[in-house]
Structures are given as C-alpha cells and as structure tokens.
Amino acid sequence: MTAVAPVPRLIEQFEHGLDAPICLTWELTYACNLSCVHCLSSSGKRDPRELSTQQCKDIIDELQRMQVFYVNIGGGEPTVRSDFWELVDYATEHNVGVKFSTNGVRIDEKVAAKLAASDYVDVQISLDGATAEINDAVRGPGSFAMAIRALENLKEAGFKDAKISVVVTRQNVDQLDDFKALADNYGATLRITRLRPSGRGADVWDDLHPTAEQQVQLYNWLVAHGEGVLTGDSFFHLSGLGEPGALAGLNLCGAGRVVCLIDPVGDVYACPFAIHERFLAGNILTDNGFQHVWQNAPLFLELREPQSAGACGSCGHYDSCRGGCMAAKFFTGLPMDGPDPECVQGYGEPALAEDRDKPKSHLDHSRTGGRKGPIPLKLLAMPAKAPQKFCNESPV
Amino acid sequence: MAFDPDRGWQLHPQVAVRPEPFGALLYHFGTRKLSFLKNRTIVEVVNSLADHPDMRSACRAVGIDDDQLGPYLHAFGVLVDSKMLVAKEDQ
Numbered sequence: 001m002t003a004v005a006p007v008p009r010l011i012e013q014f015e016h017g018l019d020a021p022i023c024l025t026w027e028l029t030y031a032c033n034l035s036c037v038h039c040l041s042s043s044g045k046r047d048p049r050e051l052s053t054q055q056c057k058d059i060i061d062e063l064q065r066m067q068v069f070y071v072n073i074g075g076g077e078p079t080v081r082s083d084f085w086e087l088v089d090y091a092t093e094h095n096v097g098v099k100f101s102t103n104g105v106r107i108d109e110k111v112a113a114k115l116a117a118s119d120y121v122d123v124q125i126s127l128d129g130a131t132a133e134i135n136d137a138v139r140g141p142g143s144f145a146m147a148i149r150a151l152e153n154l155k156e157a158g159f160k161d162a163k164i165s166v167v168v169t170r171q172n173v174d175q176l177d178d179f180k181a182l183a184d185n186y187g188a189t190l191r192i193t194r195l196r197p198s199g200r201g202a203d204v205w206d207d208l209h210p211t212a213e214q215q216v217q218l219y220n221w222l223v224a225h226g227e228g229v230l231t232g233d234s235f236f237h238l239s240g241l242g243e244p245g246a247l248a249g250l251n252l253c254g255a256g257r258v259v260c261l262i263d264p265v266g267d268v269y270a271c272p273f274a275i276h277e278r279f280l281a282g283n284i285l286t287d288n289g290f291q292h293v294w295q296n297a298p299l300f301l302e303l304r305e306p307q308s309a310g311a312c313g314s315c316g317h318y319d320s321c322r323g324g325c326m327a328a329k330f331f332t333g334l335p336m337d338g339p340d341p342e343c344v345q346g347y348g349e350p351a352l353a354e355d356r357d358k359p360k361s362h363l364d365h366s367r368t369g370g371r372k373g374p375i376p377l378k379l380l381a382m383p384a385k386a387p388q389k390f391c392n393e394s395p396v
Numbered sequence: 397m398a399f400d401p402d403r404g405w406q407l408h409p410q411v412a413v414r415p416e417p418f419g420a421l422l423y424h425f426g427t428r429k430l431s432f433l434k435n436r437t438i439v440e441v442v443n444s445l446a447d448h449p450d451m452r453s454a455c456r457a458v459g460i461d462d463d464q465l466g467p468y469l470h471a472f473g474v475l476v477d478s479k480m481l482v483a484k485e486d487q
Contacts, residue, residue: 010432013418020414022421022430067414069423069430095412097425120425 017257017304020066021294025272026262028056028084029076030365033105036128036139038167038201038208041263041275043076044367050264053083055285059262060091062290070097072124074272076264076365079106085114092120099124101165103143104150112150112157124163124191125150130178134171138208151186162188163230167195168218169208176221180229191230194237196273197331197341200366202358205332215241215344222247237324237340240317253326256281256303260294268293270303273327276361310337317345324348333358397483399473401451401465404484407442411480415439422480431480438471445481 031046032039051059063071071091078084079102088098099122107115107123115121125147129135132144154162164183166172172179176192183190197205210218219238222231226248239247252258255271262268266284269275281297284290294300312323323329324340332341333356339347399405407413407422414421419433420442433439440458441451448454455468475481 010418010434013416016417018416018421067412067421067423069412069414069421069425070428095425097428099428122428 011252014252014254014258015304015306017300019295020068020291021258021260023072023254023259024063024068024070024262025072025074025260026059027074027076027264027272028078028087029081029264031080032075032077032103033080034077034103034140034143035367036126036143036200037204038128038138038169038195038199039366040196040199040201040273041076042199042361042364042366045365046076047264047365051266051285053086055266056083056087057090059266059284059290060087060094060096063091063096064094066291066294068096070099073098073100075101077103077105088121092118098122099163101126102150103139104147107150107153109153109157112153112159115154116157116159122161122163123154123159124165125154125188126165126167127179127182128167128169129172130175130182134175137171138167138169151188154188155186160187162186163191164188165191165193168192168210169195170210170214171208173210173214173218176218176225180225189228189230191232193232193234194325194328196325196327197358198273198327199275199361202331202360209342212342212344212346212349215342219247219344237321237328237342238344239320240344244320253322255279255326256297256300260300262290268297270299271327273325274330275363276330276359278330278359279327308337311335312337312339312347315339315345315347331358332356397476399469399476399481401469401472403450404445404448405451405472405476405481406445406484408479408482413439413442422475424478424480427479429478429480431475431478438468441468442481 027041029046029050030041030043032043035044078100091098097120101124104125115123127135127147128138129144135144151162164179166179180190195201195205195209215238219241222235223242223246236247255274259271260268261272262284263275268281268284270279270281281299282293284293287293309318309323312318321340324343326336328341329336332352334341334351338351341348341352408424410425412423419435420439422431422433433442437458437460441454444457445454448457451472455465460468472481
C-alpha cells in the first residue's frame, strides 16, 4: 500500500469501544476496616456471595486471554481478603499486572518487602487529607497514621514509586501543594481524583464537593503542576476553563468503552462510580464470563453508540467536557443529557437548586446502620442516554 | 539510546501487543506504560521487526514509501524513547 488512509482520532476509536477494557477496576470485597464517608461502593461488610478464590482465578485466566494487561484492584479493602496475596501472585504470573488501592492496613514491613521485590505490582495508598485532622474527618480516626505508616514501610523496603491517591474535596483542595510534598518525601507519585456522588458519596457530596471557586483553583493547580501528577483523567469537566489540551489526558467518558468495574460478586458495571442497576451490564458467573459481558451486554453496546449532547448541545464548551461525568449527573439526580453538576459554565448550579430525586443504589454494605442519606420516595425513570467520562491514566 | 532507523530494532521483551480494530495496544510490563499503534500499517511493521535488519527495510517491506516514512520514523522514535522498542543486541 502507498496511500495513508486518514486515521480517525483515537478518541473516536475509543468511543466505539475496544475489544477488551484498558482500565479495568476489580473490587475484590465489600469488606473494609474503615467507613469513609464518601465510599464509592458503600463498603463495610463482606457480601456472602463474594467470588471464591477459584472463581477469581478463572476470571484472571480470562483476562489473560483477553490481554487485559493490568487491573486496578480495590474494594472495600482488598487486602483483608485472606487469599489477597495468592490472587495478586496468580495475576502477575498470568501477565495481568496489578495496581491495588489500600488504606494501608496490611502494609507492614514484611508485606512492604515482598512488594518491593515484585516488578508487576503497584500500590496506591488512599489519603484524603495532608494532615490527620482533615484526612480523619473523612476516612475515620487513625486512618492518616495508618496510611503514613504504610508509606514509611514501603519507602524503607525500597519500594519504588508508590501512588498516593487523593479525592479532592472542599476541605483538602488547599492542601494540594502539601500532598505533592508528602508524595515527594516518600518517593511516591501523587494521584488526585474527583469526588463522585456515588455510594455513600451521595450523602456527603453537597458538603464535600469543591465550590465553583475551588474548581478554578484546582484547574489552575493542575495546569501548573499537571506533569508528574496522575489524575485518572478525572477532571475533564474542568477543561472548558482554559485552552483545549491544557489539561493532560483523554477527553472522553470511557464507561463501558474502555473502562468497567467488576464488583466482588462478579457483577460488571460500566464504571467504578456507577454501582447501580442502571449501569449493571451483567454477571460474570451467570452471563457466560467477562468477555461475553464486555463484548455483548446491551448496556455496553448502548454506551458505544454516539451520544446526544442534549441540553449541552448549544454550549461552546461541549467539545471539551462532553457534558461531564454520567455518574456525577445520575447520582445527583440531574438529567443524563444535561450539564454536569460541577459544570464550569455554571449550568449545573440551577439544576442542583431544583427538586431532585437522587437515585439510590440497590447495594449498601455499610457496617453500622446503613447510609444516612434520604431515601427516594419515587422510582426514577430510566435516563435516555448515557454520556461521557474516562478514567484511564494518560495512556497516550 | 537514540533512534537510528538504519539499525535493527525489536520489541522490548516485556512488551505485549494487543490487536484492536484501529491498530494495536502496546503494554510494557516493566514501565507499566501503554502506547497505541494508531493504524494497522505500523502494527505490521512492529510485528515483522524480527525479519528485517533495520527499520527502513521493515517499513519498505510493508509498502511505506520513502516519502511517507517521516511520521513512521517519528512514531518509532517515540517508542524507542519510552523503551517499547530496543536495539537488537547482535549488531
């Protein structure tokens, strides 16, 4: 061949979905030693239906066949599963690299040494305040000290490039420089992501999500410090604040296209922020395996169709933000084809001021007394189409 | 190592290639980085590196004309920088 055919932009390719996900999150358990107020999966108690060791290994075999090169393992607190290290070893032996998120509870000196010896395991420690005061208000008493101890153990053992994962809130947005310094101190990389109103996050989102002013502050910080800070492409709803391309990463909702979530019972959701029946694509055990769900689930096929800009169609910034995050809209009770609740043009605010029915997930594994939030009084109509958000880590 | 199209290159042994409708995904298990091969021609070149003594001849063999070589050589340079491609050691 001589002529070079015009290649559609990668983002357009991604919109049609890939043969296998790039950014696969796998939550191994709903059990957790903490009860963070913003937990995406309302974790706390183990679910009796959680996958067995063998069922997990079968999924890893399938991921290897599909060439899913790595998984982001989370929970709950994944390390409290008694077979956690067995599964990590099994995955890395089968060409499925592992990055796991932990609050640090099991990262003692011995575990840190084991982790330092592996090339294929990446560790992400969650921290939502650069001080104990701010962190523990969200993640619970003692959780700051626990995370710092884990980081110290990793550093001591010679583990290279741990990640410190921060959910940006109204309370910690002023600490971004402190987080960066903390990460530098431990030879770690800072990762900051957006607060989602998912799981228990729905109950605290109104109070915790950054104000409009803080969103601008966050955007400016990202533009100034974006190099060397991971975001999971979390903040592209902010991209309308500046020149196209000023924010690193892909401008795309990857839900069901390049991203999905496997939950502890083998249910597959469109993304980690969408544990709700509306975004449930199928179950690995009862729907012929993960590959079948990924490639054939009606929900995923729908998400891979061109999406309507809806009420955002006339906005000059639609190409930048694509209407924002579908999970953020859904769980704040906003229309799916309208603006993101944190729309930087301010279109989200009047929508938030109106009466909203916030859809509640059918799942809640919270330990004591369940979620505090209001219970919706009427059923929510199925949203028509589901727009955009992407969670991968700067893959290009 | 700087990219020299007149010598032989190969995929880093820790790099895997996953075919996709648009081309392929490259994943480096060592650096944990992803790259995208954005068309099938470049995938063909990458998959045939073992059969050619240098990058130019690998490109010619899949039909890339010399006057179209620029973007491809640039892309390979990027892949060398990110250690997806390494020099063949026997040269």
